[in-house]
Amino acid sequence: MAFDSFSALLAMDGHAAYVWSAWGLTALLLIASALHARTERRHLMQNLKRRQRREHHADRGKAHES
Amino acid sequence: MQVIEPKAELGIAVRATIKRDMTLVLRRRSEVINPLVFFALVITLFPLGISPDPQMLAAIAPGLLWVAALLATQLSLDTLFRSDYDDGSLEQLLLSPQPLPALVLSKTLVHWLLTGLPLALMAPLLGLMLALPGQSYAVLAFSLALGSASLSLIGAIGAALTVGLSRGGVLLSLLVLPLYIPVLIFGAGAVQVVILGGNAAPYLAILGAQLCLALMLAPWAIAAALRISING
Amino acid sequence: MWAFIHKLGSPKWFYTISSRLQPWFWGLAILLLLVGSVWGLAFAPSDYQQGNSFRIIYVHVPAAILAQSCFVAMAVSGVIFLVWKIKIADMAATVIAPFGAAMTFVALFSGAVWGMPTWGTWWVWDARLTSMLIQLFLYLGVIALRGAFASRDSGARAASVLALVGVVNIPIIKYSVNWWNTLHQPATFTLTERPAMPMDMWLPLLIMVLGFYCFFIALTLTRTRNEILRRESAKRWVRELVADTGRRG
Numbered sequence: 001m002a003f004d005s006f007s008a009l010l011a012m013d014g015h016a017a018y019v020w021s022a023w024g025l026t027a028l029l030l031i032a033s034a035l036h037a038r039t040e041r042r043h044l045m046q047n048l049k050r051r052q053r054r055e056h057h058a059d060r061g062k063a064h065e066s
Numbered sequence: 067m068q069v070i071e072p073k074a075e076l077g078i079a080v081r082a083t084i085k086r087d088m089t090l091v092l093r094r095r096s097e098v099i100n101p102l103v104f105f106a107l108v109i110t111l112f113p114l115g116i117s118p119d120p121q122m123l124a125a126i127a128p129g130l131l132w133v134a135a136l137l138a139t140q141l142s143l144d145t146l147f148r149s150d151y152d153d154g155s156l157e158q159l160l161l162s163p164q165p166l167p168a169l170v171l172s173k174t175l176v177h178w179l180l181t182g183l184p185l186a187l188m189a190p191l192l193g194l195m196l197a198l199p200g201q202s203y204a205v206l207a208f209s210l211a212l213g214s215a216s217l218s219l220i221g222a223i224g225a226a227l228t229v230g231l232s233r234g235g236v237l238l239s240l241l242v243l244p245l246y247i248p249v250l251i252f253g254a255g256a257v258q259v260v261i262l263g264g265n266a267a268p269y270l271a272i273l274g275a276q277l278c279l280a281l282m283l284a285p286w287a288i289a290a291a292l293r294i295s296i297n298g
Numbered sequence: 299m300w301a302f303i304h305k306l307g308s309p310k311w312f313y314t315i316s317s318r319l320q321p322w323f324w325g326l327a328i329l330l331l332l333v334g335s336v337w338g339l340a341f342a343p344s345d346y347q348q349g350n351s352f353r354i355i356y357v358h359v360p361a362a363i364l365a366q367s368c369f370v371a372m373a374v375s376g377v378i379f380l381v382w383k384i385k386i387a388d389m390a391a392t393v394i395a396p397f398g399a400a401m402t403f404v405a406l407f408s409g410a411v412w413g414m415p416t417w418g419t420w421w422v423w424d425a426r427l428t429s430m431l432i433q434l435f436l437y438l439g440v441i442a443l444r445g446a447f448a449s450r451d452s453g454a455r456a457a458s459v460l461a462l463v464g465v466v467n468i469p470i471i472k473y474s475v476n477w478w479n480t481l482h483q484p485a486t487f488t489l490t491e492r493p494a495m496p497m498d499m500w501l502p503l504l505i506m507v508l509g510f511y512c513f514f515i516a517l518t519l520t521r522t523r524n525e526i527l528r529r530e531s532a533k534r535w536v537r538e539l540v541a542d543t544g545r546r547g
Contacts (some may be wrong), residue, residue, distance in 0.1 A: 002343050009340055015351040018415050022408035023339070026357040029400050030331075030513060037520045044527045048540040051531075223463055227456050231446050240442055241460060244435040245467050248474035255478065276470070287463055290380075294455045 079164040080172045087176040090149070097145055098180050101138040102188055108134040109192045120197035127196035128257035131206065132213075134192075135185045136246055139214055140239055142181045143221040146173065147229040147292070156229075160296055167285035170292065174222045174284075182214025202260040209266070212273045213253040219277075219284035220245045226291035249276060307384035309526045310535050316519045323516035330509030337502035345499075351415040354408050356503055360510035362405040362426070365433065366468075368398030368514070372440070373465035376458030386522065388454045389529065391461065392444070393521035397514065399437035406430050425479035429472045436464045450529075 003009040012019045091097055112130050113123060150156040159169055189210050190203040198206070224242035228234030256269035338356035345352035372394045378387035409427050410420050421427070440457050447453030495503075530536050 002341060012350040012353070013344070015349060015353075015415055018351050018411050019339075019353050022354045022411045023335075023357055025407055026361065026404050029404055033397060033400065033517055034513075037517055037524065040524045041520065041527070044524055045540065045543065048527065048531055048536070049543075052537060052540060223459075227443060227460060228446070230452070234446070237439075237442055237446055240435070241439040244432050244439065244471075245463070247432055248467070248470045251474040251478045255481065279470075283466065287459060291456065291459050294452055294459065297452075 076164055076168060079162065080168055083159075083169050083172040084176055087173055088180075091176065091180050097142070098184065101142045101181050102184055104141060105134050105138040105185055105188065106192060108137065109196065113196070124197045124199055124261075127193060127198045128202070128206070128261065129254045130196065131189050131193060131198075132210070132250055132254040132257070135189060135210055135214065136217060136243075136250055138185055139181055139217045140221060140242060140246070142177070143225045143242065144228075144235055144238060146177050146222055146225045151229045151295075156292065157296055160292065166289040166292070170222065170226070170288045171281075171285045174218050174288070177222070178215050178218040182218055183211060185214060186210035198257075199261050202257050205260045205266045205270075206257050209253045209256040209270060209273060212270065212277060213249045216249050216273070216277045216280045217246060219280040219288075220249075223284055223287045223291055226288045226295060228295075229292070230295035249273070252276070307382065307386050309386060309389075309530050309533075312386050313523055313526055313539075316523055320516055320519040320523075323512050323519060327509055327512035327516050330505050330512055334502050334506035334509050338506060342499050342502050343496070348416060351412060354412040356506045358405060358408040358412060359503060360507045361401045361408065362430065363507060364510045364514055365398055365402040365405050365430070367511075368394050368401060369433065369437070369461070369465060369468065372398060373458075373461040376461040380455060380458050380462075385529070386526075388458070389522050389525035390518060391458065392454070392525060393518055395437060395441050395444070395457075397517060399434060399441065401510075402430055402434045402437055406434065423479070425472075425476045428479070429468075429475045432471055432475070433468065436468070440464065 010016060010020075109130065112126075116122065116126075147156060150159070160166060162169065186207050189206050190198075193203060193206055221242050224238050224245075227241065228238045231237065252269050252272045256266040256273065259269060260266045334356065339353060342353070342356075344350045372391050375387040375391035375394065378384055379391065406427065409424075409430065413422050413424075413427075414420055440460050443460050444453045444457040447456060527536060
């Protein structure tokens, strides 16, 4: 460990603002892109399912009419 | 039926394209004059915006002249394929049996002759107004003539990519300006180094090398881009 | 050979294979990034010149490397799409572009933040930072061009051509910017070039670089799968797949 205590790690010898802002933005962008990929998939799946259900109902409706 | 050798046919097609484009552009004279007026106007803005002090102007003159000329070339790009696209003659060009890269190269040549070359010839005059030191005028004109040929070729790729879009203007600058940076660095550098008393030959050689590279690669990229814009 | 390439390019085949691969890459990415972060932030020794501000290297360098790799990957996918008309390649290029732009931005931001304690200003026209900035503009151009076309196929082909033009130009731009930089600011010391880093400094860096690459691969796989669902939604196998997951809940 390069630091004596956890608070020393947070303080980074006075460079805290620089180190943590650079790391923070990087972490933020990485996590955001991963989460975006996940929600994108969930939305796509939901949309596809909804569309299939609708088409299914439409088909059945047509069958009733004829 | 008259039999013409393929080689001669290509020569005829290239010559015909050049002649046709020359006539068309010269008929709409404003397309030739507007970039020049723009160039002069931008140069006029800088002494007003910064300071009329000749010493300060002389220090930044090479960069100013180069950036202004670059923007003037860039603004004229949109007209390169636009009217041909609108009246359908671009489609004819694509259908012709001649290799498309050679034909677009001749179109680009016309663009350079009527935009880049006049800008290069006009630049020394504006350099005079910016108190550009005496020994650098020839290099300024020569570097601009050499560099603007590369600019026309690179710009034509962007123009071909955006010709099918109704509002391609700002997008065209976004695509093309980053690719202009190497030409700008060595063009402005050539003028700067002469002012500092150095030898501009290496800079001009690199500008020439860039032009060779652009001549080798750009016609194919322009042709591919036009095919996408027309058929897509 | 051709059969293999076309099999590789088939969305269905890619979807099946990638579903087996992607958990591994996500797991590896998270593991490497966590180990690298803890090591780099807490255990690596501080630099004798720059103190603890040098710890920015562990995000700056991987992001910068990845930003360049993404551009190359995008251009290669573009060529594959233009020459062999393989749709998967274009789907990959579509999802790589925004991530590459994000990584370029991370590299720029961390470089600027690093510049403050090192040079005393937020921005220095340093050769690396300047070429990174130009690269960001190239990314934005590719993304904007793709979005400007009404037809997806023309947009894809135009973006591929532009990515290819960009990848030819990037070395030229880098070379010119280096030349320009040595001319205008002689011998400022650069952020990342340093004589012989000790092992417990560069080993976490290596782990971080590998972690960023794994993250990139994992994200590209996941998002390419999403693109497949989006574009191939009318295909029979996609419909069956959706129905299957629906039954399972």
